[in-house]
Amino acid sequence: MPDFDVVVIGAGAAGLSVAAISAGLGLKVALIERGRMGGDCLNYGCVPSKALLAAGHAAAEARAAHRYGIRLPEPEIDWAGVRAHVQGAIARIAPTDSVERFTGLGVEVIQASACFTAPDRIEAGGRSLSFRRAVIAAGSSAVVPDLPGLDGVPWLTNETLFGLEEPPGHLIILGGGPIGLEMAQAHARLGCLVTVLEAAPRVAIREDPELVEGLRAALVADGVEFREGVKVTRVEQLEPNSKAAVAGVIAVLEDGSRIAGTHLLLAVGRAPRLAGLDLATAQVEAGPRGIVTGADLRSVSNKRVWAVGDIADPRGIGPRAFTHVASQHAGILVRSMLFRLPFTKVGYAALPRVTYTDPELAQIGLTEAEAREQGHEEVTVQRWTLAENDRAIAEARTEGMVKLVISRSGKLLGAGLLAPRAGEMAGMFGLMIDRGLPLSALAGLVLPYPTLAEAAKRAAGAHYTPKLLSPFTKRLIGLLKRLP
Template identity: 85%
Template sequence: MPDFDVVVIGAGAAGLSVAAISAGLGLKVALIERGRMGGDCLNYGCVPSKALLAAAHAAAAARDAARFGIRLPPPEIDWAGVRAHVKGAIARIAPNDSAARFRGMGVEVIEASAHFVAPDAIEAGGRTLTFRRVVIAAGSSAIIPDLPGLDGVPWLTNETLFDLEEPPGHLLILGGGPIGLEMAQAHARLGCLVTVIEAGPRIASREDPELAEGLRASLVRDGVEFREGVKLVRVEQLEPDSLAAQAGVVAVLEDGSRIAGTHLLLAVGRAPRLAGLDLTAGGIESTPRGIVTGADLRSVSNKRVWAVGDIADPRGIGPRAFTHVASQHAGILVRSMLFRLPFTKVSYAALPRVTYGDPELAQIGLTEAEAREAGHTDLALLRWPVAENDRAVAEGRTEGLVKLVVGKGGRLLGAGLLAPHAGEMAGMFGLMIGRKLPLSALAGMVLPYPTLSEAAKRAASEFYTPKLLSPFTKRLVGLLKRLP
């Protein structure tokens, strides 16, 4: 008889959810974690990055207060205080993810590395554990590029960035994706020099160009410098007698230019944590993108195995490295693994993603380019500028745009938002796309005034305006006015 009904490898967002639900349903569960409980999101990602951004936005608000008639001295950045805020946010949330809490649920928490020794057995902490089902939720880590000179200079990833005891003098960021852009704005607003190096033609390459350009403009105003469309070919240790004596690393670009900085942050993407699991011994098929699963997240080669979160690579769908995807996966896993419900499948049609800059850039569903690539040709593009929103005008935050991608019959395919707190509006569009609600549901929604959400409603209403003001409608109203 197996030792456990369910063994979960990884105590991040997905693993914790699966372990809690499985134990709550009366199953015998083991949870294996070699690092910190809570995984990347709590300790190195979502929580500390948003806490740092909150401090940075507070500094920016103080500098900008004069436009409201509030005169303040320039903010003084207490780096130790900023770090205390970041660590305090982690500490406040940590008990929810703690080993003690899960042991209280009846989960056996094993703080060790794990690897497969057979298709139905794992070794962890010097013990061999047999199982009926295993859930691999080991997550992902920052990609370390094969870059000449990297082994001779200090560098940072999201796992070490928040440990800096002193602020970077000049932070060089390799990568213009969400992590790179968020940390660029945070550090620039906290008084650091920041340069972002992006090999692709533009930053935020997955996002709609109209929206990405607005975010870029905001970061430029904050003092962030960009080098786009140029590759970093090597890095060097700064010579002690250099004029930039405070710098510690030099980035050498393919055009021959050299940029000296004090710190180098690697933010070029993430890779699944496959090393050390010995998936071959478990009979588990994988690719460099993760563990190959069906749309139900079950391994295609070992029916005892499921994968969730960043490490899952569903066939025909691909991986997604978001904490909210890990939570979505956990829900799918409960239905497919525990309740054996058929036709339980992953779908990213309504998946939101947010770059938490200021303003925030949110995308739900397809961008215009993605919709065209998917074969949608009869598209309507609806736009409403944030500058036309009364709440935005009242608060002096008028930068941004709502852009809706609408297919045949008024079906909403995607929504792109560049606005303050755009992520808070994402759920509205996720519900519409996920439930296939007609655009009229949003256009006819009664929203409190004044709110930024009204910009979304006004964009949706643009779909119906041409019909409302058509010659036929005008003639009809002309006839109806004769009625008593």
């Protein structure tokens, strides 16, 4: 008789959801976590980053209040107060993810490292635990690049950035993806010098270039300096001198340029946390991208084991490092592992992703380039700029647009948004794509006025305007007007 029905490794978003649901269904559950409950999202990612961004947005709003006829002095940044806000946000959410709460749910929480000692056995905290099912939800961590000189200089990742007791004087960020861009804007708005170094031809390389152009312009206006298409060949220690009162770091570029800063943030990607699990002993196949699973998130080599969240690498689909994907995985796993429902598969056709800058950049489904690459014929693109949206005009925030990618049959393939709080509109498009709703459903939707979401409706309506104003329609109206 196994010790546990389900053993979950990792108390991040995915692991906590699986543990809570499994225990709620009456199963005997163990949850193993070597670090802080809540994982990266609560402690080092989503929550602290959005809290820091909120502080930066408040400072930016104070500086821009003149656009409403309100004159305010330059905001004074109290870094200790900013840190208290960030840590306070974590503290308010932490009880939901706490040991006490999960113990109360009937989960046995083991605060230790875990490693497999057999295909059906895990060692943790000096105990050997046998299981019917194991769920690996160990997550991912920041990639530390093999960069000459890195071992001789101080550097930061998202796990250490929020612990700084003083604001960076000049923050150099390696990587222009979502984390790099969010932290660039937050620190720039809080009074820090910021330089983003990106090896790709442009920042946010996965996103629609038309929307990225607007986002980039907004960050430049905040004072962020971008160096795109550059390769950092090494880093060096910057010793204190008359110009630099504290030690720092120098990034040396391939062309010989030298960029000096006080702090270096590594934001070049994420890697699954596989080390220490001894997956080979468990006969669990894994690669550089994570644990190889089927579309049902079950290990392809050990049928007792499932993987969810950042560490899962479903065949033919690939990993996705988003907290909302972890929650999606948890739901799929419950249907697949606990209810044994067939044909339960993960899919990302309607997956939203958001860069939480200001304005936010959101993408749901396929970009225009992705749609064409995947062979969709006669793709139509409809745009509606915020300069034509009444709410945006009223708030003097007219930068951005809605961009819809539409199939020949009138189905929505993807939506790109650059707008304040664009992420709040993402669910509407995700529902449309997931349920296969025609674009006419959005065009006919009654939305409250005035809202930014009306830009989405107007973009959808513009798709039908040529047909509405066609010669045939005009002739039809000419005939109908004669009716009594």
